[in-house]
Amino acid sequence: xxxELKSPSAFIGVEGRDIISFGSGQPDLPPPKEVYEILPSYxxxxxxxxxxxxxxxEALAREYPSSAAESFVITNGASEALDLTLxxxxxxxxxxxxxxxxxPYYYSYPFSVKFAGMEPVYTDLVEGRIDFQxxxxxxxxxxxxIINSPSNPTGRVESMETLKKIEKLTNDLGVYVISDEVYKxxxxxxxxxxxxxxxxxxxxxxxxxxAMCGFRIGYLWSLDQELVNKVIEMKTHTSMNTNILGxxxxxxxxxxxxSFIEKQLKIWKGRRDLICEGLLNLGLDLxxxxxxxxxxxxxxxxxxxxxxxxxxxxVITYLGGWFGAPDRIRLSYALDREKIEEGxxxxxxxxxxx
Amino acid sequence: xxxELKSPSAFIGVEGRDIISFGSGQPDLPPPKEVYEILPSYxxxxxxxxxxxxxxxEALAREYPSSAAESFVITNGASEALDLTLxxxxxxxxxxxxxxxxxPYYYSYPFSVKFAGMEPVYTDLVEGRIDFQxxxxxxxxxxxxIINSPSNPTGRVESMETLKKIEKLTNDLGVYVISDEVYKxxxxxxxxxxxxxxxxxxxxxxxxxxAMCGFRIGYLWSLDQELVNKVIEMKTHTSMNTNILGxxxxxxxxxxxxSFIEKQLKIWKGRRDLICEGLLNLGLDLxxxxxxxxxxxxxxxxxxxxxxxxxxxxVITYLGGWFGAPDRIRLSYALDREKIEEGxxxxxxxxxxx
Numbered sequence: 001x002x003x004e005l006k007s008p009s010a011f012i013g014v015e016g017r018d019i020i021s022f023g024s025g026q027p028d029l030p031p032p033k034e035v036y037e038i039l040p041s042y043x044x045x046x047x048x049x050x051x052x053x054x055x056x057x058e059a060l061a062r063e064y065p066s067s068a069a070e071s072f073v074i075t076n077g078a079s080e081a082l083d084l085t086l087x088x089x090x091x092x093x094x095x096x097x098x099x100x101x102x103x104p105y106y107y108s109y110p111f112s113v114k115f116a117g118m119e120p121v122y123t124d125l126v127e128g129r130i131d132f133q134x135x136x137x138x139x140x141x142x143x144x145x146i147i148n149s150p151s152n153p154t155g156r157v158e159s160m161e162t163l164k165k166i167e168k169l170t171n172d173l174g175v176y177v178i179s180d181e182v183y184k185x186x187x188x189x190x191x192x193x194x195x196x197x198x199x200x201x202x203x204x205x206x207x208x209x210x211a212m213c214g215f216r217i218g219y220l221w222s223l224d225q226e227l228v229n230k231v232i233e234m235k236t237h238t239s240m241n242t243n244i245l246g247x248x249x250x251x252x253x254x255x256x257x258x259s260f261i262e263k264q265l266k267i268w269k270g271r272r273d274l275i276c277e278g279l280l281n282l283g284l285d286l287x288x289x290x291x292x293x294x295x296x297x298x299x300x301x302x303x304x305x306x307x308x309x310x311x312x313x314x315v316i317t318y319l320g321g322w323f324g325a326p327d328r329i330r331l332s333y334a335l336d337r338e339k340i341e342e343g344x345x346x347x348x349x350x351x352x353x354x
Numbered sequence: 355x356x357x358e359l360k361s362p363s364a365f366i367g368v369e370g371r372d373i374i375s376f377g378s379g380q381p382d383l384p385p386p387k388e389v390y391e392i393l394p395s396y397x398x399x400x401x402x403x404x405x406x407x408x409x410x411x412e413a414l415a416r417e418y419p420s421s422a423a424e425s426f427v428i429t430n431g432a433s434e435a436l437d438l439t440l441x442x443x444x445x446x447x448x449x450x451x452x453x454x455x456x457x458p459y460y461y462s463y464p465f466s467v468k469f470a471g472m473e474p475v476y477t478d479l480v481e482g483r484i485d486f487q488x489x490x491x492x493x494x495x496x497x498x499x500i501i502n503s504p505s506n507p508t509g510r511v512e513s514m515e516t517l518k519k520i521e522k523l524t525n526d527l528g529v530y531v532i533s534d535e536v537y538k539x540x541x542x543x544x545x546x547x548x549x550x551x552x553x554x555x556x557x558x559x560x561x562x563x564x565a566m567c568g569f570r571i572g573y574l575w576s577l578d579q580e581l582v583n584k585v586i587e588m589k590t591h592t593s594m595n596t597n598i599l600g601x602x603x604x605x606x607x608x609x610x611x612x613s614f615i616e617k618q619l620k621i622w623k624g625r626r627d628l629i630c631e632g633l634l635n636l637g638l639d640l641x642x643x644x645x646x647x648x649x650x651x652x653x654x655x656x657x658x659x660x661x662x663x664x665x666x667x668x669v670i671t672y673l674g675g676w677f678g679a680p681d682r683i684r685l686s687y688a689l690d691r692e693k694i695e696e697g698x699x700x701x702x703x704x705x706x707x708x
Contacts, residue, residue: 009590012403024401031399039393045385047378047567049366076430076593083592087469111591115441117471213401214598236363237465238437239430243597244568 004310005303008107011316020343022331023316025152025294027211029264032256035212035249042248048241051232052219056247059254064202064221065194071221073231074242074250078182078205078218079108082146084238085178085201085220086116088230089144097143099178102130104296104325106152106180118143122324128156128287128296132165139169144176147195150183150291153323153330155272157290160193171197178203182218183292185209185261188269199224208292209261210253217242217250268293268333271340275333278344282351296320296328305329305350313346358664359657362461365670374697376685377670379506379648381565383618386610389566389603396602402595405586406573410601413608418548418556418575425575427585428596428604432536432559432572433462436500438592439532439555439574440470442584443498451497453532456484458650458679460506460534472497476678482510482641482650486519493523498530501549504537504645507677507684509626511644514547525551530581532557536572537646539563539615542623553578562646563615564607571596571604622647622687625694629687632698636705650674650682654708659683662708667700 003010011023051057052074061067075081090096099113103122113120121142123134128151139145147166149158170177177200184192186208194202205218222228272289279286279297286297299305302320306329309315320328333340357364365377405411406428415421429435444450453467457476467474475496477488482505493499501520503512524531531554538546540562548556559572576582626643633640633651640651653659656674660683663669674682687694 009404012401026401030397035399036397039396042393043384043390045389045565045568047366047380050363076434076597079591080430080593108591115588115591211399214399214595216594216597234469237433237462237469239434239593240570241568243430243570243600245599245603246597249599 004307004316005319008318008322014316016314019314019316020339020346021316021335022333022343023318024334025332026213026334027208027264028334028336029211029267031211032253032260034252034256035210038248038252042245044244044248048244048247050236050241052242053244053247053251056251056254059251060219060221067221071223071225071228073220073228073235074247075218075220075235076239076242077207077216078180078203079112080239081203081205081218081220082108082112082178082180083116084231084234085203085227086112086118086144088227088234089176090117091230093143098141100135100139100142100145102135102147102151104151104153104320104323104328105146106148107322109146125154125156128154130158130162130166132162135166136169139175140173142175144178145170146178146180148180150187152183152292153294153296153318153320153325154287155289155292155294155296156287157187157189160190163193163195167195167197167200171199174199176201182208186265186268186293187291188265188272189290199227201227206250206253209264210250210256212250212253215243215246215249217246271333271337274337275331275340275344278340279347282344282348293332293334295331295333296323296325297331298328300354302327302329304354308354309347309350313350315343315346315350358661358670359673362672362676368670370668373668373670374693374700375670375689376687376697377672378688379686380567380688381562381618382688382690383565383621385565386607386614388606388610389564392602392606396599398598398602402598402601404590404595406596407598407601407605410605410608413605414573414575421575425577425579425582427574427582427589428601429572429574429589430593430596431561431570432534432557433466434593435557435559435572435574436462436466436532436534437470438585438588439557439581440466440472440498442581442588443530444471445584446581447497452495454489454493454496454499456489456501456505458505458507458674458677458682459500460502461676463500479508479510482508484512484516484520486516489520490523493529494527496529498532499524500532500534502534504541506537506646507648507650507672507674507679508641509643509646509648509650510641511541511543514544517547517549521549521551521554525553528553530555536562540619540622540647541645542619542626543644551577553581555581560604560607563618564604564610566604566607569597569600569603571600625687625691628691629685629694629698632694633701636698636702647688648684648686650677650679650684652682656681656683658708659704663701663704667704669697669700669704
């Protein structure tokens with residue numbers, strides 16, 4: 001018996017021809033073909049470098065300004081990069097400390113912060129964007145802040161102006177910035193702006209850009225070499241090297257033509273337009289997504305909505321409450337246009353009746 | 355510039371035709387061919403179950419008595435299984451707590467315990483085996499104990515009698531037992547004895563039995579379903595599913611004929627006999643290894659020995675001090691007979707001169 005109001009993982013493995021899932025946030029289109037081309041001849045099996053394979057780190061270093069392979073650590077997805085970073089930060093200076101989270105936030109952030117022995121504090125977004133005044137007040141008390149632009153679940157992209165002000169303020173205060181940029185290649189409104197600074201930790205992964213979720217290849221990048229070294233030391237004991245074959249597949253992904261990303265972006269933008277227009281036509285109040293593949297509309301009774309959409313209309317959506325947005329529901333539009341249209345139709349039927 | 359006295363990771367990537375490495379503990383012979391046979395047609399890419407793929411867990415359940423797939427969590431190597439278990443235990447009851455470690459211990463244990471916010475305490479082995487009287491005294495104060503039989507670095511196997519006494523005592527006291535059995539298929543003296551109990555967490559991996567170190571597929575198994583569920587919940591946020599392809603390769607390994615393991619065991623036993631006899635002939639004092647692929651001889655000046663063996667004789671050995679055995683050095687015999695013989699010759703040359 002599924003409890004659709006418990007957590008996103010309630011829906012894992014829930015499938016069926018008739019189900020339309022706006023649930024899990026993972027690309028439905030496959031990775032670049034280069035990723036699979038190395039498989040038939042692959043033979044390695046020994047331990048790899050804890051920090052990550054050198055070819056992959058060198059390829060990444062070419063993508064980041066004034067960077068080098070030693071500034072990267074390849075991890076089991078962005079999740080492990082975040083977990084290790086937080087655990088290392090918890091041990092620097094006074095033990096523990098506060099981490100500022102813009103709210104709504106990615107589902108895992110408060111858990112990750114607490115599991116690391118730190119305390120989450122929140123700054124509420126206004127119209128889906130950081131309220132710099134509130135941010136300014138709350139960050140002074142914090143050891144670190146997590147920025148996630150483009151954001152899961154809001155789909156919003158912060159303005160360059162805000163990001164630059166955050167860079168300056170955190171730098172002045174000596175607050176660490178964890179910039180989760182896993183959606184950096186899925187922005188519809190401008191180029192990504194890479195947050196920079198001596199104590200910035202950039203987190204990224206191959207899951208979204210290259211549709212490689214299941215292979216769990218993420219990484220962190222920082223100019224704070226001491227912090228990078230501490231992450232490597234911790235990973236030596238907590239998981240050792242990241243799967244060597246997954247890393248080689250990720251390296252192959254970096255060699256795919258750039259047109260792969262451009263084509264993906266076009267598809268995502270088309271879906272974004274489709275679902276946005278559809279939900280607006282149904283009269284729902286929403287923040288127009290500018291990146292990633294989520295939309296977070298307001299609904300009258302979110303628990304009833306999620307439950308009835310699932311039970312009566314076979315449509316999976318996620319409770320906004322899981323993301324710190326209790327008056328909303330989250331829809332991922334990582335599915336094809338036909339399914340989005342069918343899903344919108346069913347949501348319309350539900351809304352008409354309720 | 356390598357600092358051969360710093361930590362095992364100093365030697366990672368140190369190679370050369372002329373170097374004989376008794377360092378890293380990883381099989382040199384490849385995994386079963388079944389592991390690679392699925393690669394040419396592999397196409398999956400989406401998230402897997404956080405707990406682990408069902409086919410793999412079902413295959414494992416057939417290997418463990420009165421077990422079921424839900425009692426397993428597939429992890430990024432045994433390291434992550436240990437890390438998650440300790441972090442979950444740290445949060446049960448009074449925060450933190452002590453963890454008893456038989457000493458000499460596996461290099462990572464004290465780090466893992468501390469990273470989880472717990473405190474390591476030690477019981478010294480006598481002749482490479484647990485001194486039950488000392489164990490009995492010290493365990494009373496602990497939340498958990500880590501048992502590692504066969505042991506890295508001692509190569510020793512605990513007697514069944516001791517293991518059964520530990521089962522009873524820990525059960526009576528309500529102390530959790532983390533039984534790291536990654537060398538369970540590499541025992542030369544008897545069958546493995548699986549430590550059992552309502553609060554036992556068995557940790558294992560595909561790294562040693564199937565020579566799959568680089569793919570990082572480990573797992574934990576426990577009849578304490580509440581603890582298993584807490585591990586899954588934590589893993590949801592700290593790394594999500596383990597690499598799906600690595601899991602599929604591990605599943606294929608379970609389908610390899612049992613003769614694979616028997617053949618490996620024969621090879622390891624031959625090497626064990628060779629290195630043991632060689633070191634005894636050189637006059638070194640050692641505990642005869644009964645499992646795994648390590649030997650931990652006493653030497654006069656371990657720091658000088660490790661350093662000169664590396665610098666003057668191009669032989670890699672590990673400082674016993676890294677494993678809580680400051681008067682010894684550790685040799686892994688995961689290399690072919692010719693190299694073992696050459697290595698023994700060089701060690702002999704060093705000993706003659708010193």
